[in-house]
Amino acid sequence: MTDLDARLLAAHDSGDIRALVALYREAAEAANTETARAFFLTHAHVFALEINHPDTAALRAGLIAMGRETAL
Amino acid sequence: MHQTDLSAVRQTISAARGLPNAHYTDPQVYDEERAALLMSGWSGLAVVADVAEPGDAVPLTFLDMPLLLIRDRAGQVRVFHNICRHRGMILVDAPRKIEGAIRCPYHSWCYSTEGRLVSTPHVGGPGQNVHEAIDKDLLGLIEVRSHVWNGVIFVNLSGTAEPFEVTHRELLDRWAEFDVPMYHGGADSRIRLDLKSNWKLIIENYCESYHLPWVHPGLNSYSRLEDHYHIENPGKFSGQGTYVYRQITDEDGSVFPDFPGLSEKWDAAGEYLTFLPNVMVGVQRDHMFAIILDPVSVDRTIETAHLFYATPQTSDTLRAKNTDQWNAVFVEDIMAVEGMQRGRQSPGFDGGRFSPAMDGPTHLFHDWVAEQMALHRAADKAAE
Numbered sequence: 001m002t003d004l005d006a007r008l009l010a011a012h013d014s015g016d017i018r019a020l021v022a023l024y025r026e027a028a029e030a031a032n033t034e035t036a037r038a039f040f041l042t043h044a045h046v047f048a049l050e051i052n053h054p055d056t057a058a059l060r061a062g063l064i065a066m067g068r069e070t071a072l
Numbered sequence: 073m074h075q076t077d078l079s080a081v082r083q084t085i086s087a088a089r090g091l092p093n094a095h096y097t098d099p100q101v102y103d104e105e106r107a108a109l110l111m112s113g114w115s116g117l118a119v120v121a122d123v124a125e126p127g128d129a130v131p132l133t134f135l136d137m138p139l140l141l142i143r144d145r146a147g148q149v150r151v152f153h154n155i156c157r158h159r160g161m162i163l164v165d166a167p168r169k170i171e172g173a174i175r176c177p178y179h180s181w182c183y184s185t186e187g188r189l190v191s192t193p194h195v196g197g198p199g200q201n202v203h204e205a206i207d208k209d210l211l212g213l214i215e216v217r218s219h220v221w222n223g224v225i226f227v228n229l230s231g232t233a234e235p236f237e238v239t240h241r242e243l244l245d246r247w248a249e250f251d252v253p254m255y256h257g258g259a260d261s262r263i264r265l266d267l268k269s270n271w272k273l274i275i276e277n278y279c280e281s282y283h284l285p286w287v288h289p290g291l292n293s294y295s296r297l298e299d300h301y302h303i304e305n306p307g308k309f310s311g312q313g314t315y316v317y318r319q320i321t322d323e324d325g326s327v328f329p330d331f332p333g334l335s336e337k338w339d340a341a342g343e344y345l346t347f348l349p350n351v352m353v354g355v356q357r358d359h360m361f362a363i364i365l366d367p368v369s370v371d372r373t374i375e376t377a378h379l380f381y382a383t384p385q386t387s388d389t390l391r392a393k394n395t396d397q398w399n400a401v402f403v404e405d406i407m408a409v410e411g412m413q414r415g416r417q418s419p420g421f422d423g424g425r426f427s428p429a430m431d432g433p434t435h436l437f438h439d440w441v442a443e444q445m446a447l448h449r450a451a452d453k454a455a456e
Contacts, residue, residue, distance in 0.1 A: 038199025046193050049182045052172030069201045070208070072190060 004030070020047040021055070038068045045069070075449060076101060078442040080423060085435045089423035095441070096270040096416040102370035106135055107230075108448030109349045109441065114219060114226040114236050116351035116364040117141070119378050120149050121223065121256035127170040127185060131162070134227075134366065139216065140164050140174075141225065144185040149220060151227050152213040156181055157189065163213075174213075187213035222254045223380055224351060224362045240347055242308045247345075249338065250355050252331050254380040257359075257391050261379035263399050269409040270416075271350060271367035272441065274375060277408050278344065278352045278363075279311040279437055282430040287404050302432050307440060309345050310433035317342035317356050320397060322390045328358035331382045348440060358382065361398060371413055377402060 011019040028040035045059040063069035080089040094101045123143040130141045140154035156176040173182040182191040189208040196203035217228040219236035281300035299316040319327045342356040350365040366374040
């Protein structure tokens with residue numbers, strides 16, 4: 001298990017949604033395929049939506065640019 | 073299904089009998105009443121004080137249905153079916169603050185507090201969050217018609233009732249003077265009772281003054297039977313009033329502030345009526361209470377009373393005293409409603425006879441039940 005995996009699991013266990021936004025974003029940046037990147041960005045966006053994170057719109061815009069999401 | 077015979081209920085009060093036992097004991101009749109009486113009209117569900125701030129969300133079960141009470145981001149109180157449009161998962165399982173979107177805990181479909189579906193993660197495969205078969209605009213949360221009156225939230229679950237103001241026009245006209253800002257007294261102004269009684273018995277007990285000198289002997293000192301009057305509006309509402317409402321006083325003689333603009337009638341009057349089917353309301357010059365009945369099953373009802381005042385801030389001690397006073401009255405009634413419920417297991421009980429002088433409001437309630445059941449049965453038959 002990578003350090004990032006461990007931190008993600010810990011954030012899930014503690015329900016730290018703000019941390020999940022950051023960690024899934026980090027996972028997206030480290031991903032080596034577009035599908036993997038979109039997968040992790042999707043998680044970052046969903047958790048951002050849940051807490052009205054200030055980066056929610058930017059995350060959504062990224063997914064829209066990838067053809068993976070629609071505008072609100 | 074066997075249908076109860078309600079012809080005796082619809083006779084004039086001198087000849088009528090009350091509702092048959094099955095209306096208090098038979099789960100099948102409870103189910104029929106659920107559709108005919110509780111879902112077809114405007115039922116009380118909660119109070120706006122339950123969701124004081126934007127994002128406050130409270131899951132509720134009403135008539136076995138999972139509902140979600142929420143104050144949206146713009147401040148509007150809404151009621152939704154508490155289910156995800158994807159797999160029917162319960163969305164919110166405990167009261168909490170929704171900071172952003174409502175995220176389904178199963179596959180993370182997300183909804184705005186206004187009910188709009190805003191995200192469907194991986195719906196088109198990993199990392200693909202759109203699919204041509206999934207139109208988000210058609211898959212928002214299912215909203216229940218709701219209406220707020222004086223801080224009480226009513227819902228029409230069938231979606232077919234006339235607007236609230238039309239359904240209750242006569243009652244709203246009667247109490248037009250109480251169409252003023254109402255402020256919930258807060259946590260110390262709620263009374264919750266879990267009663268082994270069918271919900272209708274609680275209304276029946278509430279709408280008549282006949283029992284007062286026997287069940288509430290403490291009232292005899294200042295509020296005698298002859299100080300009360302019947303309120304009878306066939307097919308709409310019935311209840312009782314008093315000519316001798318006396319304001320509660322604190323140790324220093326202070327009282328609650330009055331509601332603004334009341335006419336002289338209310339100097340010493342109090343009136344006690346039911347927004348049918350399930351919200352019993354009392355109005356007096358200085359406070360209102362609303363008692364919401366949650367008919368959990370045919371023989372169990374949760375009764376929650378809420379006290380409202382004319383100003384946001386009131387004396388803590390006076391408010392506590394008022395809550396205690398009403399709590400004592402409501403608790404005294406438990407013996408009556410639970411005793412009548414047990415009595416309805418007797419095959420010898422034929423619905424009972426009414427006092428033509430004293431039971432008019434009770435008879436009118438039974439007559440309303442019978443009329444609504446007849447309308448429901450006729451509609452069912454026409455649909456066959």
